[in-house]
Amino acid sequence: MKYILILILLLSGCGSNDPKVIGIIDGDTIKILQDGEEVKVRLAEIDCPERKQPFHTQAKKYTSELVFGKKVEIKNGGWDRYHRLIAIVILPDGRVLNKELVRAGYAWQYDDYSKDKSYGDLEEEARKAKKGLWLDKNPIPPWEFRKKKR
Structure with a gap:
């Protein structure tokens, strides 16, 4: 029930204040404060390098800077099995955090969960420009890295 109430407040704009980012868990997961509630937000459409992967620290730092x-x-919205809100995050200047991470080469389009073609286009541009993780000759996508860890 708590998650439904938070989701309604976030999506309806009925909260008394805009969500404020109070923590960076990793490149694609942040913590916000909304109406006194801490909420973990997983960035939709993308997947950043995992801990112990190259560029994990850089992706987390870039997210923090932004x-x-x-x-x-x-x-958007919806909850994942880890009780994180899945969302697109709009920066104060109107840019989309999710897209900025892909554009900078710190995230992949998360093909299994992404329906927005523009993320693939941004990934291809970053790859061609050898930005971020694309400096590596054969970067391993996080979903493959997670499978190998099991």
């Missing part, structure tokens, strides 16, 4: 301590707008 959003830590800032008020953001949350779009």
Whole structure:
């Protein structure tokens, strides 16, 4: 029930204040404060390198530089099995955090869960420009890395 109430507040704009980013868990997961509630937000459409993968630290740092301590707008929604809100995060200047990570070469389009073709286009541009993780000759996507760890 708690998750439904938080989701309704976030998506309806009925909260008393805009969500503020209070923590960076990793490149694609942040923590926001909304109406006194801490909520973990998993960035939709993308997947950043896991801990112990090259560029994990850089992706986390880039996410922090873009959003830590800032008020953001949350779009979309739904919860994953880890009780994280799955969302598009809009930065104060109107840019989309999710896309900025792909554009900078710190995230892949998460093919299994992404329906937005523009993420693939941004990934291809970053790959061609050898940005971020694309400096590596054969970067391993996080979903493959997770499978190998099992």
